[in-house]
Amino acid sequence: MVRYKSRYLLCELCVSDQSSLQLLDERAVFTAVKGAVSWAHGDYGAALCSVSFAVKYLNAHTGVVFLRCRKSHYRLLWSALPFITSVESRGQRVPCFFNCLHVGGTIRTCQKFLIRYNTQQLLRMLRHCHSEAERLEVRKAVLSCSVKSLGKEEEEEDEDGCGDEEEWGES
Amino acid sequence: MWHADNMSEPASYERRVFKNTSVYHYMKIYLILDSEDKMLNAAHFKQMIIAALRDLYGEIGAAFPFDVLKFEEDTLTAVLRVYNSGLVKLWSALTLLGSYHSEPCAVRVAQVSPFLLALSGNSRELELD
Numbered sequence: 001m002v003r004y005k006s007r008y009l010l011c012e013l014c015v016s017d018q019s020s021l022q023l024l025d026e027r028a029v030f031t032a033v034k035g036a037v038s039w040a041h042g043d044y045g046a047a048l049c050s051v052s053f054a055v056k057y058l059n060a061h062t063g064v065v066f067l068r069c070r071k072s073h074y075r076l077l078w079s080a081l082p083f084i085t086s087v088e089s090r091g092q093r094v095p096c097f098f099n100c101l102h103v104g105g106t107i108r109t110c111q112k113f114l115i116r117y118n119t120q121q122l123l124r125m126l127r128h129c130h131s132e133a134e135r136l137e138v139r140k141a142v143l144s145c146s147v148k149s150l151g152k153e154e155e156e157e158d159e160d161g162c163g164d165e166e167e168w169g170e171s
Numbered sequence: 172m173w174h175a176d177n178m179s180e181p182a183s184y185e186r187r188v189f190k191n192t193s194v195y196h197y198m199k200i201y202l203i204l205d206s207e208d209k210m211l212n213a214a215h216f217k218q219m220i221i222a223a224l225r226d227l228y229g230e231i232g233a234a235f236p237f238d239v240l241k242f243e244e245d246t247l248t249a250v251l252r253v254y255n256s257g258l259v260k261l262w263s264a265l266t267l268l269g270s271y272h273s274e275p276c277a278v279r280v281a282q283v284s285p286f287l288l289a290l291s292g293n294s295r296e297l298e299l300d
Contacts, residue, residue: 037229038229039229039230040229040230040231040232041228041229041231041232042225042226042227042228042229042232042233043226043227044227044228044229044232045228045229045232046229079231080231
């Protein structure tokens with residue numbers, strides 16, 4: 001059996017105003033990324049990247065985006081991401097930038113990375129807590145998404161917003 | 172590294188062997204314009220090639236150096252020098268160059284060689300008696 005190998009880019013959409021994330025949809029991200037690839041790598045790069053390019057997942061609350069691309073040409077897509085400065089959505093321009101967190105071969109490894117990454121972020125937040133109540137709240141959140149607590153795996157996946165059961169790769 | 176060995180003392184030529192691969196490739200190209208009245212200088216010509224490169228390979232892909240060593244305005248012939256790594260990109264961009272100021276044009280690649288000296292003569296244009 002032979003299958004097409006893909007690369008999944010786990011990106012974080014950074015916006016100055018969190019509420020503007022709600023405006024974004026997958027189509028807007030798709031056109032923004034495609035435009036950036038076309039600008040950076042021309043017709044040649046845009047044609048190579050458009051093969052099996054897809055926005056697999058977009059979380060409008062946390063700004064997490066999964067991009068899929070063929071393994072052979074994911075570098076073209078990767079190098080074009082920093083050139084995106086805004087995403088046009090529903091007639092509005094949302095200034096933002098893409099922060100690529102992880103590049104994985106399957107959507108599953110990206111999901112695992114995202115869970116670990118979010119746990120680290122929570123631990124980082126624990127250090128900046130001022131009151132005891134805040135500290136307890138964050139501690140509870142850390143415990144609820146700890147990988148060690150196997151029983152809580154299901155709800156933790158929902159919390160991290162990547163609990164969709166995707167197939168591993170397009171075949 | 173140049174290595175010369177004289178075949179024999181009175182010989183009028185010497186053989187030169189170029190052992191390392193060349194850094195550059197040289198291309199001799201002709202530009203074919205549809206209208207005769209367009210005047211083109213070397214700067215315009217280079218600008219045209221850069222625009223073609225940017226169309227095909229974008230801002231990042233087109234960012235590699237190449238030089239127009241010589242451009243003859245009356246015959247629209249040019250000699251380009253390009254690093255080996257950029258040769259394929261440059262060549263393909265030249266091939267897909269189809270218009271200049273919305274007028275059809277074409278680029279014919281006459282000779283490509285790692286040695287500039289090889290462009291001094293073209294064996295395909297030899298007239299044998």
